[in-house]
Amino acid sequence: xxxxxxxxxxxxxxxxxxxxxxxxxxxxxxxxxxxxxxxxxxxxxxxxxxxxxxxxxxxxxxxxxxxxxxxxxxxxxxxxxxxxxxxxxxxxxxxxxxxxxxxxxxxxxxxxxxxxxxxxxxxxxxxxxxxxxxxxxxxxxxxxxxxxxxxxxxxxxxxxxxxxxxxxxxxxxxxxxxxxxxxxxxxxxxxxxxxxxxxxxxxxxxxxxxxxxxxxxxxxxxxxxxxxxxxxxxxxxxxxxxxxxxxxxxxxxxxxxxxxxxxxxxxxxxxxxxxxxxxxxxxxxxxxxxxxxxxxxxxxxxxxxxxxxxxxxxxxxxxxxxxxxxxxxxxxxxxxxxxxxxxxxxxxxxxxxxxxxxxxxxxxxxxxxxxxxxxxxxxxxxxxxxxxxxxxxxxxxxxxxxxxxxxxxxxxxxxxxxxxxxxxxxxxxxxxxxxxxxxxxxxxxxxxxxxxxxxxxxxxxxxxxxxxxxxxxxxxxxxxxxxxxxxxxxxxxxxxxxxxxxxxxxxxxxxxxxxxxxxxxxxxxxxxxxxxxxxxxxxxxxxxxxxxxxxxxxxxxxxxxxxxxxxxxxxxxxxxxxxxxxxxxxxxxxxxxxxxxxxxxxxxxxxxxxxxxxxxxxxxxxxxxxxxxxxxxxxxxxxxxxxxxxxxxxxxxxxxxxxxxxxxxxxxxxxxxxxxxxxxxxxxxxxxxxxxxxxxxxxxxxxxxxxxxx
Amino acid sequence: xxxxxxxxxxxxxxxxxxxxxxxxxxxxxxxxxxxxxxxxxxxxxxxxxxxxxxxxxxxxxxxxxxxxxxxxxxxxxxxxxxxxx
Numbered sequence: 202x203x204x205x206x207x208x209x210x211x212x213x214x215x216x217x218x219x220x221x222x223x224x225x226x227x228x229x230x231x232x233x234x235x236x237x238x239x240x241x242x243x244x245x246x247x248x249x250x251x252x253x254x255x256x257x258x259x260x261x262x263x264x265x266x267x268x269x270x271x272x273x274x275x276x277x278x279x280x281x282x283x284x285x286x287x288x289x290x291x292x293x294x295x296x297x298x299x300x301x302x303x304x305x306x307x308x309x310x311x312x313x314x315x316x317x318x319x320x321x322x323x324x325x326x327x328x329x330x331x332x333x334x335x336x337x338x339x340x341x342x343x344x345x346x347x348x349x350x351x352x353x354x355x356x357x358x359x360x361x362x363x364x365x366x367x368x369x370x371x372x373x374x375x376x377x378x379x380x381x382x383x384x385x386x387x388x389x390x391x392x393x394x395x396x397x398x399x400x401x402x403x404x405x406x407x408x409x410x411x412x413x414x415x416x417x418x419x420x421x422x423x424x425x426x427x428x429x430x431x432x433x434x435x436x437x438x439x440x441x442x443x444x445x446x447x448x449x450x451x452x453x454x455x456x457x458x459x460x461x462x463x464x465x466x467x468x469x470x471x472x473x474x475x476x477x478x479x480x481x482x483x484x485x486x487x488x489x490x491x492x493x494x495x496x497x498x499x500x501x502x503x504x505x506x507x508x509x510x511x512x513x514x515x516x517x518x519x520x521x522x523x524x525x526x527x528x529x530x531x532x533x534x535x536x537x538x539x540x541x542x543x544x545x546x547x548x549x550x551x552x553x554x555x556x557x558x559x560x561x562x563x564x565x566x567x568x569x570x571x572x573x574x575x576x577x578x579x580x581x582x583x584x585x586x587x588x589x590x591x592x593x594x595x596x597x598x599x600x601x602x603x604x605x606x607x608x609x610x611x612x613x614x615x616x617x618x619x620x621x622x623x624x625x626x627x628x629x630x631x632x633x634x635x636x637x638x639x640x641x642x643x644x645x646x647x648x649x650x651x652x653x654x655x656x657x658x659x660x661x662x663x664x665x666x667x668x669x670x671x672x673x674x675x676x677x678x679x680x681x682x683x684x685x686x687x688x689x690x691x692x693x694x695x696x697x698x699x700x701x702x703x704x705x706x707x708x709x710x711x712x713x714x715x716x717x718x719x720x721x722x723x724x725x726x727x728x729x730x731x732x733x734x735x736x737x738x739x740x741x742x743x744x745x746x747x748x749x750x751x752x753x754x755x756x757x758x759x760x761x762x763x764x765x766x767x768x769x770x771x772x773x774x775x776x777x778x779x780x781x782x783x784x785x786x787x788x789x790x791x792x793x794x795x796x797x798x799x800x801x802x803x804x805x806x807x808x809x810x811x812x813x814x815x816x817x818x819x820x821x822x823x824x825x826x827x828x829x830x831x832x833x834x835x836x837x838x839x840x841x842x843x844x845x846x847x848x849x850x851x852x853x854x855x856x857x858x859x860x861x862x863x864x865x866x867x868x869x870x871x872x873x874x875x876x877x878x879x880x881x882x883x884x885x886x887x888x889x890x891x892x893x894x895x896x897x898x899x900x901x902x903x904x905x906x907x908x909x910x911x
Numbered sequence: 912x913x914x915x916x917x918x919x920x921x922x923x924x925x926x927x928x929x930x931x932x933x934x935x936x937x938x939x940x941x942x943x944x945x946x947x948x949x950x951x952x953x954x955x956x957x958x959x960x961x962x963x964x965x966x967x968x969x970x971x972x973x974x975x976x977x978x979x980x981x982x983x984x985x986x987x988x989x990x991x992x993x994x995x996x
Contacts, residue, residue, distance in 0.1 A: 259945060260944035262937075262940050262941075264937040264940060290971070290972075292971065293946065293971055294945070294946045294972055297944070297946065435935075435939075437939070437940055437943075438932070438939070438943060438948075438949075441940070441943040441944065441948060442943075445946065445948050458971070475957065475959065475960070475966070476960070478960070480959075480960040481960055572975075576959050576964065576966065576975050577960055579963070579964050579975075580959055580960075580961035580962065580963045580964070581961065583977075589964070589975075613941075684938055684976075684977065684980050685964060685975070685976070685977045686941055686942065686974070686975070686976050686977075686980060687975050687976075688945070688972060688974055689966060689972075689973040689975055690973075691973075
């Protein structure tokens with residue numbers, strides 16, 4: 202078996218290439234750090250060749266998790282070859298990584314990606330000469346256009362068979378002689394140059410691995426210190442400088458670019474998108490447009506059709522007629538028509554709306570707008586202990602919380618990353634959309650629509666800010682914010698194929714969930730609603746009030762009485778949201794018995810009206826379900842990413858507390874203003890508001906000097 | 912004689928050369944890994960709408976960096992917006 206590793210800078214197109222090579226469908230976007238884990242796949246048409254997609258990195262330094270993952274893989278699992286993807290439109294910075302890859306004693310093929318962009322800008326790269334100077338094969342290609350990929354992948358395989366080792370990059374004479382001396386001291390044969398450089402750089406991780414004798418370490422330190430004094434710089438900087446000098450030397454005469462280049466298209470777009478005055482309004486308008494498209498126009502026509510015609514008439518009507526024609530018992534008809542089709546159908550109707558949101562988000566992610574949002578928003582979010590990069594997580598969470606939590610990995614600082622993961626699921630994700638839609642309709646009637654959904658989006662951001670502000674004032678999250686250094690990739694027009702594929706994948710994931718988890722849940726919910734302890738003992742019950750679900754719901758319901766929805770139906774619906782948020786709508790659907798009527802929505806609206814005596818209660822229920830702990834899928838991702846039981850427990854605990862307290866405040870104060878009812882819980886709600894205000898206003902915790910120097 | 916100044920003090924449109932990086936450890940490594948090394952030329956593109964972070968162009972790509980980190984990067988001016996110095 203041959204193993205080939207794809208390595209390169211973030212956003213250089215590794216995943217696009219990986220998808221082409223393996224024929225798989227990995228997630229691609231145009232912001233640095235889309236791939237946060239390594240992934241494997243077989244080369245299309247050849248099971249013997251395994252392609253490994255590694256996270257994008259700028260360097261093999263020991264400081265960030267992605268870099269450590271990549272270098273550990275390259276050093277210890279020694280792939281047979283490295284396919285180094287280089288973004289030809291920023292050669293210098295990309296070849297800096299190449300200079301490090303060439304030291305690993307593993308055959309390297311350099312693939313210059315995005316050659317189409319380079320040609321468009323009238324830049325010229327002499328591939329032959331570059332190949333000669335780098336001492337390894339170089340190919341030009343365009344992964345997005347599927348151009349030149351085959352030549353590159355064939356070259357890699359050939360290279361593996363020849364096992365031709367690359368020629369490492371060179372430093373100045375002084376540095377080379379120091380590295381030689383260190384290499385002599387190290388008790389290893391393989392990859393000795395890489396280890397020597399790392400030892401010179403004083404890389405603690407490498408020293409721990411080598412477990413050298415003290416005397417040897419002392420000698421290495423002496424060599425390092427001598428050169429540091431001589432060159433008046435620290436060893437890491439000497440090496441970094443050396444590498445960039447080497448790259449400059451390599452590129453001299455090989456890479457030509459028109460001296461005064463005209464404004465590129467990216468520059469022109471940025472002129473507006475990150476404009477001082479236009480940037481923020483533009484962002485608000487773009488997000489408004491996304492929701493308008495999804496919830497008011499295209500998405501809604503489709504959703505209405507799915508609800509009224511497809512599910513109500515065709516599925517439910519047809520199935521009922523069929524079952525009656527075969528003389529099925531009422532019980533079976535009830536299970537199939539009310540329980541299963543009614544339950545699954547309720548959230549399924551919202552798929553077209555979700556698809557529109559996914560489509561818009563895929564487009565925004567792919568074109569390069571995400572990194573601009575990070576750039577625009579950084580100043581705002583830094584105050585709350587988050588960075589512009591956190592905002593990318595929030596945007597992704599608007600689609601789904603799972604990739605949202607994962608994308609927090611690009612945040613280098615542990616504290617910022619945890620905070621981002623804790624707050625990011627407050628964003629209204631695709632699965633919450635049905636819930637929002639339903640409640641917007643029920644509370645505000647027909648003309649609620651898109652602006653309510655958009656308002657929940659804004660509310661999500663505000664909720665995140667408040668949550669982050671409070672957390673920031675605790676001891677756990679105190680301290681300076683971490684640095685924000687990020688590449689702004691050039692805009693490109695997304696490939697329609699790519700956008701549609703991503704949209705389809707996300708919708709498909711949702712449909713699969715509807716067919717599996719939701720199906721089981723609907724059957725269970727139906728059973729819990731239909732069976733119970735009636736007057737004749739356990740069995741089918743006529744009144745839902747006697748059902749098992751009523752019994753369970755009633756037991757828990759008092760907890761939610763202060764929030765205005767302490768009845769068993771609402772409690773049961775809320776609890777079912779932990780399986781998947783859209784299950785809330787399902788449960789309401791089953792409870793409302795939306796059987797043989799046309800027009801699913803008004804029926805569900807009535808059901809909501811019965812469950813929630815006031816608009817305040819309905820609103821409090823909606824807010825609770827927007828802010829509380831996410832669905833099981835997101836929770837398990839959170840647990841994996843936190844990698845700590847303590848932090849996972851804290852995150853869920855905080856989310857529950859936060860959701861509860863915000864809903865409490867909204868319900869109690871709303872009721873107080875609307876009806877003048879004032880009670881113990883009103884006082885508690887005011888207490889909560891005071892507590893939050895105090896947390897925000899009180900001075901930040903001082904960082905102890907010990908922490909500060911760390 | 913050129914006065915010592917930091918990247919933070921530059922205005923959009925200014926062109927400068929890096930002379931020194933005044934920080935340590937992971938931050939310094941990260942800044943240098945991104946290509947901000949001694950002697951490199953850079954152009955300040957713009958500031959974000961709220962005045963921070965800064966967008967600079969160097970080595971043929973766009974980099975965004977907060978003013979706080981810019982303070983650690985010493986530069987010498989090559990060209991002020993519009994005129995050579």
